[in-house]
Amino acid sequence: MKVTIPIxxxxxxxxxxxxxRLSIDGEIITGADLRLGYNHRGIEKLAETKNYTQNIYLVxxxxxxCSHSHTTCYVQGVEKLMGLEVPKRGLYIRTLIAELxxxxxxxxxxGVAGHEAGFDxxxxxxxxxxxxxxDMLEIISxxxxxxxxxxxxxxxxxxTDMQKKKMLDLLDLLRKRTxxxxxxxxxxxxxxxxxxxxxxxxxEKAVSLCAxxxxxxxxxxxxDVRKDDPYAAYADVPFDVCTFDTxxxxxxxVVRVRELVESYRxxxxxxxxxxxxxxxxxxxxxxxxxEVVSRYEAPRGENIHFIKxxxxxxxxxxxxxxxxxxxxxxxLEMLKNSFIADVPLIFAxxxxxxxxxxxxxxxxxxxxxxxxxxxxxxxKMADAFYKKAGLKKxxxxxxx
Amino acid sequence: xxxxxxxxxxxxxxxxxxxxxASAGPRRIFVRVEPGDLFATVKYLRDRFNFxxxxxxxxxxxxxxxxxxxxxANENCILTVRTRISRTEPVIPSLTPxxxxxxxYEREIQDMFGIKVEGIPDSRPLLWSxxxxxxxxxxxxxxxxxxxxxxxxxEGQ
Numbered sequence: 054m055k056v057t058i059p060i061x062x063x064x065x066x067x068x069x070x071x072x073x074r075l076s077i078d079g080e081i082i083t084g085a086d087l088r089l090g091y092n093h094r095g096i097e098k099l100a101e102t103k104n105y106t107q108n109i110y111l112v113x114x115x116x117x118x119c120s121h122s123h124t125t126c127y128v129q130g131v132e133k134l135m136g137l138e139v140p141k142r143g144l145y146i147r148t149l150i151a152e153l154x155x156x157x158x159x160x161x162x163x164g165v166a167g168h169e170a171g172f173d174x175x176x177x178x179x180x181x182x183x184x185x186x187x188d189m190l191e192i193i194s195x196x197x198x199x200x201x202x203x204x205x206x207x208x209x210x211x212x213t214d215m216q217k218k219k220m221l222d223l224l225d226l227l228r229k230r231t232x233x234x235x236x237x238x239x240x241x242x243x244x245x246x247x248x249x250x251x252x253x254x255x256x257e258k259a260v261s262l263c264a265x266x267x268x269x270x271x272x273x274x275x276x277d278v279r280k281d282d283p284y285a286a287y288a289d290v291p292f293d294v295c296t297f298d299t300x301x302x303x304x305x306x307v308v309r310v311r312e313l314v315e316s317y318r319x320x321x322x323x324x325x326x327x328x329x330x331x332x333x334x335x336x337x338x339x340x341x342x343x344e345v346v347s348r349y350e351a352p353r354g355e356n357i358h359f360i361k362x363x364x365x366x367x368x369x370x371x372x373x374x375x376x377x378x379x380x381x382x383x384x385l386e387m388l389k390n391s392f393i394a395d396v397p398l399i400f401a402x403x404x405x406x407x408x409x410x411x412x413x414x415x416x417x418x419x420x421x422x423x424x425x426x427x428x429x430x431x432x433k434m435a436d437a438f439y440k441k442a443g444l445k446k447x448x449x450x451x452x453x
Numbered sequence: 454x455x456x457x458x459x460x461x462x463x464x465x466x467x468x469x470x471x472x473x474x475a476s477a478g479p480r481r482i483f484v485r486v487e488p489g490d491l492f493a494t495v496k497y498l499r500d501r502f503n504f505x506x507x508x509x510x511x512x513x514x515x516x517x518x519x520x521x522x523x524x525x526a527n528e529n530c531i532l533t534v535r536t537r538i539s540r541t542e543p544v545i546p547s548l549t550p551x552x553x554x555x556x557x558y559e560r561e562i563q564d565m566f567g568i569k570v571e572g573i574p575d576s577r578p579l580l581w582s583x584x585x586x587x588x589x590x591x592x593x594x595x596x597x598x599x600x601x602x603x604x605x606x607x608e609g610q
Binding site for chain 1: 477478481490505506507508509511512513522524526528529530531532552553554555556557558579580581582591592598
């Protein structure tokens with residue numbers, strides 16, 4: 054007998070709304086289907102109505118974790134269209150924020166992976182250390198989530214020597230902790246037993262289904278936009294592309310922990326070799342007609358923006374493809390022939406960011422002026438509203 | 454292999470199929486083909502130059518026609534295949550036999566532009582909500598959003 058069970062759009066195992074429908078045979082998944090669109094916000098359409106500078110702030114809000122990846126991708130594309138030469142120091146600071154963001158995203162993910170595998174101590178440890186890197190981001194940008202560092206022609210804040218010293222100290226701490234996580238992640242017997250062989254994705258499937266980022270590298274394919282298509286300061290920085298070849302969740306853990314170590318190397322190099330000079334140049338308001346493809350290696354994989362300009366101060370078209378969308382077909386492949394109990398783990402292992410992947414439905418907010426209302430007053434208003442509403446009378450038009 | 458030699462070899466192999474090929478800066482190539490030649494071009498690029506990765510498909514409404522841009526990547530560069538289809542009868546062949554990972558992008562194009570992708574293995578709407586009205590394609594330039602009147606019980610009786 055064929056049974057289909059829905060997981061989501063609202064489900065305890067998912068942090069954001071997405072709907073997976075699983076066909077099962079006993080405990081084994083025979084097929085998986087995906088339904089998107091629960092979080093679509095119309096950003097691509099909205100971007101056509103806003104000017105280039107406003108769009109920096111718009112694309113920053115595509116994602117709450119890899120916010121810098123979207124702004125950098127967008128900004129470097131527009132800079133190319135404007136023909137701007139960004140000063141070296143600006144590029145270095147941009148890259149520094151990008152790597153700090155990768156560290157905080159990977160530490161967050163490691164915690165989630167530990168949590169999904171039933172290893173909550175690991176979750177507590179990594180999230181405690183994630184605070185360290187959040188502090189580092191706050192030292193530079195003043196913000197913990199949306200750093201608002203990028204602008205056309207460079208970055209908006211400089212780094213002082215004091216900040217540099219403090220960051221290097223904090224980096225030492227992170228290094229020590231990460232070495233410990235690598236030893237846990239790859240040797241702790243219960244954890245390794247839980248994640249080995251789960252969510253297999255053979256390399257040829259990973260390539261044909263166009264997977265990106267750590268998911269692709271965990272299948273042994275050394276693709277990394279930072280190496281293949283160097284942007285910002287990556288051409289100057291020595292680092293290795295991390296791969297692992299067991300093609301399962303274990304590989305995805307190992308790849309991400311190794312990438313953390315590489316990120317520390319990059320951050321240290323950038324801080325120690327920060328060139329002197331300006332951090333930004335002045336940018337024009339209008340952008341000459343043209344089109345550009347901009348790529349960026351976000352923590353979750355390749356992020357690509359296509360920008361088409363038409364000689365005005367607003368883009369003609371801004372196309373955004375966030376890495377999570379590219380990893381969905383591969384995820385469905387991983388889910389096939391695994392157990393139902395592995396679904397949260399497999400799904401978490403692509404590090405899904407659903408709000409990133411979806412950008413296109415209407416907001417239903419009613420807008421209008423804001424005012425401050427006390428709790429007791431709010432309660433009175435609510436009582437009055439429901440008395441007036443006459444819910445029973447209108448049951449037909451308002452089924453809930 | 455640099456961009457110049459790649460373009461030369463491609464033009465030699467595909468001949469008149471490639472209407473236009475230009476390099477826009479390092480590691481960026483733009484190629485224009487007719488919709489009928491799209492499939493063959495992508496297949497050749499995948500087999501000969503290892504363009505196995507389709508980054509995404511961008512649709513642009515040029516008001517007189519739809520332009521579709523297929524961003525293909527290999528380890529050296531990103532090659533954009535551009536094609537134009539008529540706005541009155543928008544049909545494009547599916548790339549899924551060559552690149553299975555294209556399916557979500559093709560479904561997105563169907564939802565957002567109302568372009569029919571022929572031969573797509575799964576043609577259900579990807580992003581629309583269940584009550585999305587027929588014939589609304591948000592990324593067409595002539596589509597504007599009109600907020601539906603809200604029906605809130607107790608208000609405006």
